[in-house]
Amino acid sequence: MxxxxxxxxxxxxxxxxxxxxxxxxxxxxxxxxxxxxxxxxxxxxxxxxxxxxxxxxxxxxxxxxxxxxxxxxxxxxxxxxxxxxxxxxxxxxxxxxxxxxHRLGQEVVEVVVRECERRGVHLNVYADDKVHFAQESAMAEMYLRRARRSVPVILPWAALTRLQPNKLIAVGEPRILEDLRLWAEEALPGGSSVVTYSEPEYLEFLCPDxxxxxxxxxxxxxxxxxxxxxxxxxxxxxxxxxxxxxxxxxxxxxxxxxxxxxxxxxxxxxxxxxxxxxxxxxxxxxxx
Missing domain, CATH: 3.40.50.1000 (HAD superfamily/HAD-like)
Structure with a gap:
């Protein structure tokens, strides 16, 4: 819904x-x-x-x-x-x-991509003025309905780790995203990114500066x-x-x-x- x-x-x-x-x-x-x-x-x-x-x-x-x-x-x-x-x-x-x-550090990208893959959380990778993700899913469909104007580039999870993105967005149910946010507080180096919500179903990983x-x-x-x-x-x-x-x-x-x-x-x-x-x-x- x-x-x-x-x-x-x-x-x-x-x-x-x-x-x-x-x-x-x-x-x-x-x-x-x-x-x-x-x-x-x-x-x-x-x-x-x-x-x-x-x-x-x-x-x-x-x-x-x-x-x-x-x-x-x-x-x-x-x-x-x-x-x-x-x-x-x-x-x-x-x-x-x-x-x-501004681009996210490669360490942040690799760690977040791998964790989202492990958890089965949909992840958008914003790089080179395109939206990339690894697979079609219910959350991917929801995002595309909302965005209306975005045509994604589908890549394997491993390829996502090699991009140099401006930001990442995890897309999911609020409860799942809050668990991911708490994980990020512990797992990501201090000052390496800003983690915030842009919608209840969008958890963003942003450049700190x-x-x-x-x-x-x-x-x-x-x-x-x-x-x-x-x-x-x-x-x-x-x-x-x-x-x-x-x-x-x-x-x-x-x-x-x-x-x-x-x-x-x-x-x-x-x-x-x-x-x-x-x-x-x-x-x-x-x-x-």
Missing amino acids: EYRRPSLPGRRMRIHSLRVQPIDLLAVDIDFTLVDAERRIPEANARALRGAREAGMHIVLASGRIASSLRLFAEELGLPTPLVACNGAFVLDEAGDVLAD CDKGTGLASIAGTLGVPRERTAAIGDYLNDVPMLAWAGHSAAVANAVPEAKAAADVVVGSHEECGVAEYVAMLLKNVGK
């Missing part, structure tokens, strides 16, 4: 009651933020982002997805957007030039946008660094408590087009 995240209680605040800097750059998470439950961009959100761009605001798409998947969303929006892919491990400017390309916040900072620096004139919106644990770094930030109503705590405001859920609501607030606040 497909997971549908329930809305969590949170205080709704109106940004026009706050004093914030004019915003020149807005970073938007994809899943459970920009897109609806069917992983499609609602027209209200698309229209709002196009309007923000016309008003002079740079739009950044920030996700755990690979860059090629994000490009399809950018094309659907019809916008030239910098991309923060793989949770900040792979960052591109509007022209498609690489600003950051990057996240969505560092990705946003890299793009802002390239564009000459000061931190206080940046904004971000998201919903989950992997969005927290981005929400905390941005000059102003919002969490959608369906966000986890940690994301809401990191954000300045809470807007409507992903099903209520919270992105469009936030964009309208930002533009109204600066009189655009």
